[in-house]
Amino acid sequence: MPADLVLHNGRVFDGLSLHPTATAVAVAGDAIATVGTDAKVLAVTGPRTDVVDLRGRLLTPGFTDAHAHTFMGGIEALACNLEGHRGAGGVQRAVAAHAAGPGRNQDWITGAGWYKGDFDGGFPDARVLDAVVPHRPVHLINRDHHSAWVNTAALERAGIDARTPDPPDGRIGRRADGSPSGILHEGAMSLVARLLPPVTRATVEAGILxxxxxxHALGVTGWQEAIIGDYAGYPDAAPAYRSLAASGQLTGRATGALWVPRGLTLQDIPDLIGDFRERRRINAEAGFPTSSAKIMVDGVPENRTAALLEPYEPVGCDCVPASAADRGPTYLPPEVLDAVVAALQSARFDLHLHAIGDRAVRTGLDAVAHARTHVPSGGSWRPRHTMAHVQLVHPDDVPRFGELGVTVNAQALWACSDEQMRALTVPLIGEDRAQWQYPFASMLSGGAPLAMGSDWSVSDADPWQALHVAVNRTHPDHPGIPPLVPREALTLRAALSAYTAGSARVTRSTAGILRAGLPADLAVLTVDPFALEASELHTVAVDLTVAGGHVVFER
Structure with missing residues (x-):
């Protein structure tokens, strides 16, 4: 049978390596029909075959983003989107414009995307927002989704003042006199988020689309929603995903990780497992797999909520007084984490662990090791546990990823010395521990599987920005700054394989590899990146994206 689509006269990266002889790929229906030479593939063309001349460009599997917040990113982009608006002045202009826009008669102003690296100490004050919106409440989530910035009207609406205690899983930013500064960290975000207008199903669907x-415009054909469940004012997105899958509007291979709430107790675990089993069944029947469970082991270092083995450096912070005992929290006690990881593995869920501090990484690995020992193996199912972020890893724990088979879910764009790293992170962890950050090459050489994700909208969703940093350990916007721990740089082959075959594997997708019979998820790049200097990788883009045999983006 003639192919529906033929791409020829290029180079082919099959998800594992550059193919030694292939220059073309044929697609029939939703699957790859042939991978081979031009002569072999062009032989299956017919009068209705769509033929694309690659002109030397590289053809790869479609990228799979193994850790994204796609629906949140979409909702935020359609609200007061602060991406690209830098510093206090940029935020004020964006908020003022939004306040005067189509929703000017509404009550709340909501949005996201401000950057901690733009502000002294990382966290601005409510008064900056009061200057442009003094009467309407404003709620703005920062890029990493671990803090919210609100104005005084929002604080008053929530009844937050100097006497308000910190919740168990969060902190209220305070000024020197004890009054709330307008910054809410982690669980404290819910003090205001619970008052926000409900996010409707229509809004979630619009965000997903x-x-x-x-x-798709970045060559991404599959992604894993890193949180499926009620979180920080957002609802469970699964009903919207099921609806879009049923209507045929979901063209990407979306999967989800069910959210394990902070504050879980040992007594809660049986009910949680029962609930997760039922949700997995309902979602799978509707075409939205949710076979992973997301556990946030700790927070982030810039607000001292990343869990460290040794205390933070004694530098100032608005969120908690520096002390010799300050090592940051873990959100579940070790005995609860061990028990829920074992129970989830027994119920055949893959773990998706958020771990940034070295103590969180060790605690998470310990929980996986505990489950490996205490959960009986049987049948053909094998866990594909993944640990996302892995920013600070004690050298003793680097080989444990390979030993335990835990996939490193790397957000490689962060592995560089940007403003936030230099001004906020390194002063808190110190120069010595800074050398333990993002040890991707060491973990890979120790046998750890590697996947990649963007954490969009926390950071840029473009795979080529992350791949640039993975290979160079410098940010393309700061080429003159020395690389961050350059010995941990990856080869382009290893990094590209992680973002295609590696990420598809942890999401249990059959895509990610260009082989006859597998899904026709493809990306045609603007160039052949293997012919570029490493310093030019950030210039690579995508000309054509194919998902399930259908063109979903064309430049």
Whole structure:
């Protein structure tokens, strides 16, 4: 039978390596029909075959983003989107414009995307927002989704003042006199988020579709929603995903990780497992797999909520007084983490662990080791546990990823010395521990599987920005700054394989590899990146994206 689509006269990266002889790929229906030479593939063309001349460009599997917040990113982009608005002045202009826009008669102003690296100490004050919106409440989530910035009207609406205690899983930013500064960290975000207007199903669906278009334009054909469940004012996105899958509007291979709430107790675990089993069944029947469970082991270092083995350096912070005992929290006690990881593995869920501090990494690995020992193996199912972020890893724990088979889910764009790293992170962890950051090459050489994700909208969703940093350990916007721990740089082959075959594997997708019979998820790049200097990798883009045999983006 003639192929529906033929791409020829290029180079082919099959998800594992550059193919030694292939220059073309044929697609029939939703699957790859042939991978081979031009002569072999062009032989299956017919009068209705769509033929694309690659002109030497590289053809790869479609990227799979193994850790994204796609629906949140879409919702935020359609609200007061602060991405690209830098510093206090940029935020004020964006908020003022939004306040005067189509929703000017509404009550709340909501949005996201401000950057901690733009502000002294990382966290601005409510008064900056009061200067442009003094009467309407404002709620703005920062890029990493671990803090919210609100104005005084929002604080008053929530009844937050100097006497308000910190919640168990969060902190209220305070000024020197004890009054709330307008910054809410982690669980304290919910003190205001619970008052926000409900996010409707229509809004979630619009966010998913926006995010899908954005990802497809970057060559991304599959992604894992890193949180499926009620979180920080957002609802469970699964009903919207099920609806879009049923209507045929979901063109990407979306999967989800069910959210394990902070504050879980040992007594809660049986009910949680029962609930997760049922949700997995319902979602799978509707075409939205949710076979992973997301556990946030700790927070982030810039607000001292990343869990460290040794105390933070004694530098100032608005969120908690520096002390010799300050090592940051873990959100579940070790005995609860061990028990829920074992129970989830027994119920055949893959773990998706958020771990940034070295103590969180060790605690998470310990929980996986505990489950490996205490959960009986049987049948053909094998866990594909993944640990996302892995920013600070004690050298003793680097080989444990390979030993335990835990996939490193790398957000490689962060592995560089940007403003936030230099001004906020390194002063808190110190120069010595800074050398333990993002040890991707060491973990890979120790046998750890490697996947990649963007954490969009926390950071840029473009895979080529992350791949640039993975290979160079410098940010393309700061080429003159020395690389961050350059010995941990990856080869382009290893990094590209992680973002395609590696990420598809942890999401249990059959895509990610260009082989006859597998899904026709493809990306045609603007160039052959293997012919570029490493310093030019950030210039690579995508000309054509194919998902399930259908063109979903064309430049």
């Amino acid at each position: 926006y995010g899908q278009r954005h990802l």
